[in-house]
Amino acid sequence: MNPFSSGTRLRDMIRAIRACKTAAEERAVVRKECAAIRAAINENDNDYRHRNLAKLMFIHMLGYPTHFGQMECLKLIASPGFPEKRIGYLGLMLLLDERQEVLMLVTNSLKQDLNHTNQYIVGLALCALGNICSAEMARDLAPEVERLLQFRDPNIRKKAALCSIRIIKKVPDLAENFINPATSLLREKHHGVLITGVQLCTDLCKISTEALEHIRKKCTDGLVRTLKDLANSPYSPEYDIAGITDPFLHIRLLKLLRVLGEGDADASDSMNDILAQVATKTESNKVAGNAILYECVQTIMSIEDNGGLRVLAINILGRFLSNRDNNIRYVALNMLMKAVTADGQAVQRHRATILECVKDSDASIRKRALELVYVLVNETNVKPLVKELIDYLEVSDLDFKGDLTAKICSIVAKFSPEKIWYIDQMLKVLSEAGNFVKDEVWYALIVVISNASELHGYTVRALYRAFQMSAEQEILVRVTVWCIGEYGDMLVNNVGMLDIEDPITVTESDAVDVVEIAIKRHASDLTTKAMALVALLKHSSRFPSCSERIKEIIVQFKGSFVLELQQRAIEFNSIITKHQNIRSTLVERMPVLDEATFIGRRDGSLPGAASTTTAPSVSLPNGVAKPVAPLVDLLDLSADDTPAPSSSGGGDLLQDLLGVDLSPATQQSGAGQASKSGNDVLLDLLSIGSPSIQSSSSTVDILSSNSNNKAPVSSLDDLSSLALSTKTTSNAASMMDLLDGFAPSPPAENNGPVYPSINAFESSSLRLTFNFSKQPENPQTTVIQATFVNLSSNTYTDFVFQAAVPKFLQLHLDPASSNTLPAAGNGSITQNLKINNSQHGKKSLVMRIRIAYKINGKDTLEEGQVNNFPRGL
């Protein structure tokens, strides 16, 4: 009985499921069916078992769980009839895989079926074994499969051959047993058996060198002959595809020849003729023919060198490249990529065509082609190639621009023959796709510009022009702002005019316009605006005619909500208004940036870049480096003959170059934080680096891209720490002077890190302030000096302060200086507290306080909690 003929229930179930309008309906039908099937399974129903399993398979395909049917597969496989076994094996392959324990139970049935007298049942068993066998099954059943390789029916032989592949992949030790029977398959005339035999031999060669040697020695000539016969065979309708007899067999044979020829000159030699024949005679107007050619090219490129054949192969790929079919072009690009290493010159000839492929509408072709072009670039062809790529950049898709820009930048940086060309190309890229340019790329550009002293004027003028055209490209704006800041005077005065340039008239106010546009543009980000502020500061002394206007712009930013900008604006404003005498030296042009240092840093090879202490010894090629005067000197405002701040240490060069506090360093350290960040602010302000600083800023990697968003945070730290102190008092004093508006308070201790004092408690009658100090060698312990001030007009007597802390803290209270607090702030009580934080660095301090005192003999009690301790205590 055929369970699948019409009117049976599998068909009905499929209909019912297809008739469902909603997913819920479908689930209901499936649930009902599954319930019925489970019931049948429980009743051990034999008649409908295979029909039920067929239904389960359909349900499985829809994505429902069907594991309860697994045992049914085994029962069906064990039953005697072919239709039952067929469904059983199909279920086994669909519902189970090699990892399930249940599979072990089927090994015995498989063994019996492999020895079955009915060859169709043997076929079923081989098929199941080939698709899902596990390593254990492979070991158990390998002898059966090996024997079946010589079975009289070709259908069994070919299945056994593919089964053997699975077996030797699962258990490579078994490979040698299969070498002899596999090679005998290569003499078959039946295509099915031959193709599976060839495949088996290919896999054997990959797994075992013994097999490779054996097959290479014994079979190469035979395979060459087989391929020759196949290539010359007359039309045979059974295997014909697009005029070619069995292209699949062609391809398998070529692949095996490739494995045999690789690394063996003799074998390679013996296949030269047939490869040449296939390469020249195969029709290339259909996919099948091209598939053979493609395989043939791969073989030619892999086997031992034969110059003539390789030329032929590359020419075939060239033809592929000009094919209209995208698939063909795709494989050609793929193959050329591999061929580049073998024969770069030959591939170069197809450069123009490859370049065309970069502009293809298909993304996968573009991607391949771009990668290939990237490999093909060298010193001689870089100019035309880059020109083409940049031209294409204008019209390319948005989602391709990122890739393309990255590749162009990389090519330009790697092969640029001269600086002016490099700058020109980068400017073009910035104008076209500035928003896609990575940070390290424009940092590098600035380093190059800085080093090309004869091109400063040219560059700044070119940037000025580019800015007029493409002011929407963020990175272009940044570079322009930086260059105008540094070389603005050259722009205005047309200094260093090259012959190729058109003269340009730019007034001082035009130059300031650019910076103003950049800073006021809505889309500009923090980095750009911060850089623009620095540029304005620099112009404030160079462009006297605009100084009022610059001051106004800076003043506007004093109210900026962005701390970084506000801080800069306030600092710069003080410099402009109060420190005329040092301003011009402060804003001098930056020293030339050290290219070698930058490249070393970029490659991560500069040892100092990673260490926290070795930065200052970097020497600069431009000669301005000299032992840097102590910071105190530098800031000693009474001395007008201050050493020019143009001296510079290598460490902070790049950080300062941008005038942006890119330093995550202020957040890194616990101890010594305050003094260090104090210095950082100064450095930033002055745009100089100083080797005398405590180093951590030299660890700053200019390439760290996330630094921008850290800037506000670190500047916040800076501000708060500024209010307090730094290492040396004179240093601190001058800084306060510079930044007036921040009330100083005397440094609590000279050596330890310093924390701002807090108002721990304040009521209408009483104020309690905490001052903190810490011994550097003992970071867990904080000494707090509590100061109580009476805000009322009554004197407090019997003053008692009590405090409680959580368990992770230990508190020790020293005796108070007095128990009487005079009225109206006419005196104070101080008391020292010592807190030991066992969770230092993880939890911050917290404290409950209670203050009891008497006013005119009447008891008063005040309570509170102190949560506002500075972090890091």
Place this chain on the structure above:
Amino acid sequence: MIRFILLQNRQGKTRLAKYYVPLEDSEKHKVEYEVHRLVVNRDPKYTNFVEFRTHKIIYRRYAGLFFSLCVDITDNELAYLECIHLFVEILDHFFSNVCELDLVFNFHKVYLILDEFILAGELQETSKKAIIERMGELEKLE
């Protein structure tokens, strides 16, 4: 080697899924979903090859049905493209003018044909005639 074969319609319903490497059921569903997403919206002008994880998908569309093979990255793409076509021709011949409904109602036969065409992820038979004849013999045993 072929990792898996998928036959899906435009809505993403799987009509045939054959895995030659072991995968969890949940992983299979994920793969089927991802492959469908990859192929369904590709411009017909584009290549029939898409990279998929560490492998590549060779796919071909026939009316509303997508035939996708997942193969090794070094395999001959064009050969597998031709292979899909041969499979479709065999189906067409067997069902005489195959349509999606044939594949739905006779899914077990489609698996049977596939098992005669590909085994263990490798091509087993390249003659359409041989496969059709073999199927005839198997049908007689039912």
